[in-house]
Amino acid sequence: METKNEFTPKKAILPGSVLKLELEDRGIKQKDFAREIGLPASNLNEYIHGKRSFTADFSLKLEQALKIPANIWMNLQQNYDITFARKQRLDIEEQAAFNDLEEYDKIISIKDLTKRLGITSISWKDILDKLNLILGLKPAAELQVCANAQFFKKSPNVINDQRMILTWTLLAKAEIKKVEVSGVFDISQKKQIINELKSVLHENVNTINRVRDILLKNGIKFCIVEKLDKTPIDGYSFYDDDIPCIVVTKRRDKIDNFAFAVMHELGHLFLHFGENRSFEFVTVEEDKRVDKYESEADKFASDSLIPEIIWRKSPEVRLNPYQIQKKYSEWADNFQLNKWIVLGRIGHELNFWKFREDGTRGIL
Template sequence: MTTQKSIVPHKATHPGTLIKDELEARPELKQKDLAKEIGVKASFLNEIIKGNRPITADIAILLEEALEIPADYWMKFQSQFEIDKARVKEKNINRIKNREIWKVIKEYVPVNYFKKLGYLKDSLEKDIPAIKAIYNVSSVDDLVTTFAGHKLSFYRKSEKLQVDEKNMLAWSSLAMYEAKQQSVSAFNPENINQLCQKLNTIFFENDNTIEKVKSTLNQFGIKLVQIEKLDKTPVDGFSFWSENNPAIALTLRHKRIDNFAFTLMHEIAHIYLHITTNKEKSFLDLTLKNSKDVFESEADQFAQERLIPEDCWKNIKSNKLPPNDDKLLEVSHNYQIHPAILLGRISYEMNHYALKTEIDKRLN
């Protein structure tokens, strides 16, 4: 709601301008004659007209007699001028302060990314609070501290990756911000097997997959956000606790059903195995995983087992690897598993990602 206080003029208007207007409207009344009539020197009146002197109560009464404009009007005009002048000064101070704050923000925030996504409106008065909200900080000092802490913890796990720390923090902060805006059903970890079964059906059908997955996750109390990737942000998924629910953020860098299914199931594993028991934990899963990380190994194993049951995988391994497309489609039909998911596991086990195949891997 717009309040009187929020309406700040570009420039405060002195009541002397009204005297000038009255003189122009009354050509028979000269400035020196008005000065004589109210008993002041012409130079004194000229200073009031220029806005260099205030209209006092005594002058207001004299102007009331000379111009037939009530004294209280002159006093209200003078009072409003003083208030507006103070607000204009405050506004200018804030404008300078905001520019200084914005200089710091640009060092730690990829502002063009947020502008492209529509979060920034080219107004520092609106954009600074928007950045604070996204990064969940109350001041620019908090932003700098958050950046330093994030950079330190991140480099402990990503020494081999080319990473833009500013972009990575922006991506994860936006993921948490967007998740916070969502409201979903209550989460019950005991329903995880039922959730995985429903997801596998969606993966197999691969039709409007992302929307169906999001709806299903929400029904089971898990938030899902898709965040557009930035340059040098080699992240596949991010799992964390948001308000009263677990949340998953994905980049969908590879729009393939096998990559999508595995990444999603991997993050669900983190939720089920690690985050539910410790809501302070979060997992920013990178393209290059640390094979020695117990949490990542556990999540990988969970995802593999939920996507492809052990008996199905034994069936595949009993044949010569890699199987031809006809065999893959046969196994896919029998177990109701998308063939690209089977092929993805085979490629991983063989460490060979350029297998000749006609299997459609597109995420639909």
């Protein structure tokens, strides 16, 4: 079994420092002691300051003069040499780890990763090792290629930071690794999954737990990972070891946003993966979709939450906040739909969000 070194002193102790203290304790001046053991004072000074290593001959001189066994002085020298060599090796490893982290930090936020993952070590090597263990980091250059290949679009009116988005996706993948499904994903069960989710989302009672249970029993991993700064992310869909995954941020903490985000990512799973499991869809806030995959996932979400055949029966109301909210809330009640999911859809279609909240819009 390999022996692990649990502690490496920060500073190697010079045997000359021990000799210096010994002479001071005995009240012996260095020049007098040099004369006593037959050495030039300059040579003794070099031993004391580590410019010369303690030899067997010098240790025997010390043994004779100070009555301290020569093997003690030789052991001090050996310990110093080993500690110094080990520290040099660690310094090289620390510098290499620092250089690697510096390259990674150009692509992902090391500060945010260590904070979210609870990594508090002051050793660069330890930080890098823990990040590798938790995240399975690819080389920086390869990670950059992955970032460029991710499916997300930037909105000109929203501050998107690709570096922070990639950081968040790594956190999402680390979190999803902890999740276990209880069933197997079967695309033929699409209608049943949609209906179960739709019912739970419109009812909005113990919503997150019930959504999670539905997805897990149908072989879809699900979790919530809080967003980072400059990452207006709503959801993320991908495959982890051949298991479909959905991660949402609960960015606005409103039932209409949450419902749409879950269904949007579910749309990616049903519509856009097929045999190619290497795609990753990161959904960020946009004023208008410019990507066909995202537009298709939007339509899937809208139609899943409120089927088009029902939506066509929605009331026609003049563009007045009070009238829109009143009429669409009444219409939602008649069709046993969540009024905020309904208002969220009409608000999105009209780009109109001035609705008066009554405390029921949150995720319950």
